Amino acid sequence: MTGPATSQAWSSHEGAAALAAPALAEKRRAFDGRILLGFLLPIAVALLWEAAVSFGLAEGRLVPPPSRIVATLWALAQTGELWTHAWMTLWRVLVGFVIGAAAGIVLGALSGSSKTVRHLLDPTLQALRAIPSIAWVPLFILWLGIFEASKVALIAVGVFFPVYLGIAGAILSVDRKLVEVGHVFRLSRLQLARRILLPAVLPEAVIALRSGLGLGFMFVVAAEFMGASEGLGYLLVDGQQMGKPDQILAAIIAFALLGKIADSLLVAATKPLVRWQDTVRERL
Amino acid sequence: MLSLEHLSKTYADGTRALSDINLTVHEGEIVSLIGGSGCGKTTLLRLIAGLDRESAGQIRLDGERLSGPHPAVGIVFQEPRLLPWLSVFDNIAFGLAGVSAAEKKARVEHALEKIGLAEHARRWPRDLSGGQQQRVSIARAFVTNPKVLLLDEPFSALDAFTRASLHEHLLGLWEETRPTVVLVTHDVQEAVTLADRAVVMQPKPGRIFDELPLTLSRPRDRTGLPFETSVRRVLTALDHSLKAPQAQPQRERDRQAAALWW
Ligand SMILES: Nc1ncnc2c1ncn2[C@@H]1O[C@H](COP(=O)(O)OP(=O)(O)O)[C@@H](O)[C@H]1O
Numbered sequence: 001m002t003g004p005a006t007s008q009a010w011s012s013h014e015g016a017a018a019l020a021a022p023a024l025a026e027k028r029r030a031f032d033g034r035i036l037l038g039f040l041l042p043i044a045v046a047l048l049w050e051a052a053v054s055f056g057l058a059e060g061r062l063v064p065p066p067s068r069i070v071a072t073l074w075a076l077a078q079t080g081e082l083w084t085h086a087w088m089t090l091w092r093v094l095v096g097f098v099i100g101a102a103a104g105i106v107l108g109a110l111s112g113s114s115k116t117v118r119h120l121l122d123p124t125l126q127a128l129r130a131i132p133s134i135a136w137v138p139l140f141i142l143w144l145g146i147f148e149a150s151k152v153a154l155i156a157v158g159v160f161f162p163v164y165l166g167i168a169g170a171i172l173s174v175d176r177k178l179v180e181v182g183h184v185f186r187l188s189r190l191q192l193a194r195r196i197l198l199p200a201v202l203p204e205a206v207i208a209l210r211s212g213l214g215l216g217f218m219f220v221v222a223a224e225f226m227g228a229s230e231g232l233g234y235l236l237v238d239g240q241q242m243g244k245p246d247q248i249l250a251a252i253i254a255f256a257l258l259g260k261i262a263d264s265l266l267v268a269a270t271k272p273l274v275r276w277q278d279t280v281r282e283r284l
Numbered sequence: 285m286l287s288l289e290h291l292s293k294t295y296a297d298g299t300r301a302l303s304d305i306n307l308t309v310h311e312g313e314i315v316s317l318i319g320g321s322g323c324g325k326t327t328l329l330r331l332i333a334g335l336d337r338e339s340a341g342q343i344r345l346d347g348e349r350l351s352g353p354h355p356a357v358g359i360v361f362q363e364p365r366l367l368p369w370l371s372v373f374d375n376i377a378f379g380l381a382g383v384s385a386a387e388k389k390a391r392v393e394h395a396l397e398k399i400g401l402a403e404h405a406r407r408w409p410r411d412l413s414g415g416q417q418q419r420v421s422i423a424r425a426f427v428t429n430p431k432v433l434l435l436d437e438p439f440s441a442l443d444a445f446t447r448a449s450l451h452e453h454l455l456g457l458w459e460e461t462r463p464t465v466v467l468v469t470h471d472v473q474e475a476v477t478l479a480d481r482a483v484v485m486q487p488k489p490g491r492i493f494d495e496l497p498l499t500l501s502r503p504r505d506r507t508g509l510p511f512e513t514s515v516r517r518v519l520t521a522l523d524h525s526l527k528a529p530q531a532q533p534q535r536e537r538d539r540q541a542a543a544l545w546w
């Protein structure tokens with residue numbers, strides 16, 4: 001019960017070993033071959049379908065075999081069309097995301113940190129949230145025309161709500177006990193916001209931004225359906241009207257890749273800010 | 285000198301957490317507040333720390349009336365309450381405002397040395413054990429050199445071995461600047477190990493039942509007869525406080541006379 005015995009229990013060696021153990025286990029898990037199992041199903045289906053079409057068991061006109069989809073994608077990339085459309089879509093998502101996320105962060109922060117603002121804003125925003133965003137399309141077209149502005153507006157609305165809700169909720173759920181630590185050291189309101197509230201909400205803010213970005217990609221499709229001459233959504237509509245399912249599937253694959261890349265970039269950009277978090281969240 | 289004068293706290297829901305508390309703690313003295321749960325011990329510390337407002341009475345530190353958090357008053361909570369996004373080093377440095385970078389580094393490193401976590405300075409709090417985290421939180425309070433340090437059952441969540449080692453770390457830090465300490469505990473052994481005086485509290489409404497001086501010399505031998513006797517005296521007072529809620533305790537002077545015998 002006395003000094004030496006107990007301080008030994010906390011020796012750095014043990015501490016280091018305890019730290020090293022999970023790191024090692026994690027590395028081993030990263031090399032786990034079972035991760036590859038996930039590829040098995042889609043690859044098997046693709047190969048089966050490819051074989052079925054090439055042996056003449058199926059026609060593959062409405063459901064083109066993988067080789068034809070890849071060929072279409074390749075051709076679109078060769079002519080440069082793919083990049084033009086992808087770039088247009090990305091541009092719209094980006095502008096809509098920046099506008100929607102900025103509004104969501106500002107209003108969410110206000111609503112989360114001031115009861116008065118919350119009582120003032122939140123009921124209206126919650127009511128607006130109940131409206132399916134696509135329902136705004138006719139109004140946006142009337143107000144903003146059929147070109148870029150109305151598309152960006154729709155995307156911004158889609159991005160706004162998850163960001164607003166996420167930020168406001170994150171601020172409301174900041175641990176009061178940590179805020180008290182700030183009070184004990186007599187932080188001013190500004191210092192409290194910078195040194196405690198901001199870092200405390202960052203992880204949830206990143207999640208809110210990610211779901212906002214995901215919705216942005218969802219709404220860009222809707223926006224491009226409502227009449228666009230460029231963009232991956234246009235490729236979809238065009239493929240339908242021209243009866244080219246391979247083009248539709250090629251555009252869908254491009255959408256998936258674009259969305260994944262954008263999300264990964266967002267995660268990579270915000271990772272240094274939430275480095276301190278438990279790793280469980282990183283797998284989200 | 286820290287003095288509480290006619291201090292009362294009634295919460296908004298009508299709970300009388302504290303009623304007419306009078307207590308004087310001398311400079312460098314370690315006072316231990318003991319009592320069952322609901323005696324208002326946490327409430328009392330929160331009032332001194334300025335995290336809550338008293339309903340009546342006042343708190344004075346060297347004559348100056350305290351209202352709100354004061355730079356000379358530090359507190360260690362029941363939970364470590366470390367900021368998970370700061371390293372151990374930065375957590376300890378959190379309250380060091382208006383200090384040069386070199387001075388900050390020196391003070392934090394010295395504190396890390398004292399609590400035996402020097403090689404953990406760059407780690408995240410989540411990588412530390414519960415006992416290590418609580419040591420960091422004690423260092424965070426000590427590093428600003430407070431005149432008064434409040435501790436609210438800081439070791440209650442820890443096992444007996446860890447607790448004993450933390451007692452030593454705490455006394456080690458205390459010896460350097462000898463701040464006034466108010467330590468809340470429900471562990472009589474802990475009170476007798478650390479304190480110069482035990483204050484026994486009673487609930488509904490929270491008030492002081494009895495005060496017992498603990499005049500054993502330091503370092504204290506936890507196996508000796510004087511230690512045992514002190515523990516028994518505090519236990520007896522606690523027993524009385526529970527059994528006879530309205531009974532008048534034997535006053536302090538009698539106890540002091542008895543204590544001098546040792
Ligand atoms: N914020 C609060 N609002 C209302 N009642 C409270 C509050 N905090 C504590 N109490 C009540 O005050 C009394 C004393 O509580 P507390 O100071 O936490 O006691 P202890 O720390 O001795 O267990 C209890 O009856 C408790 O329920």
Ligand SMILES: [Mg+2]
Pocket residue numbers: 325326327
């Ligand atoms: Mg308590």
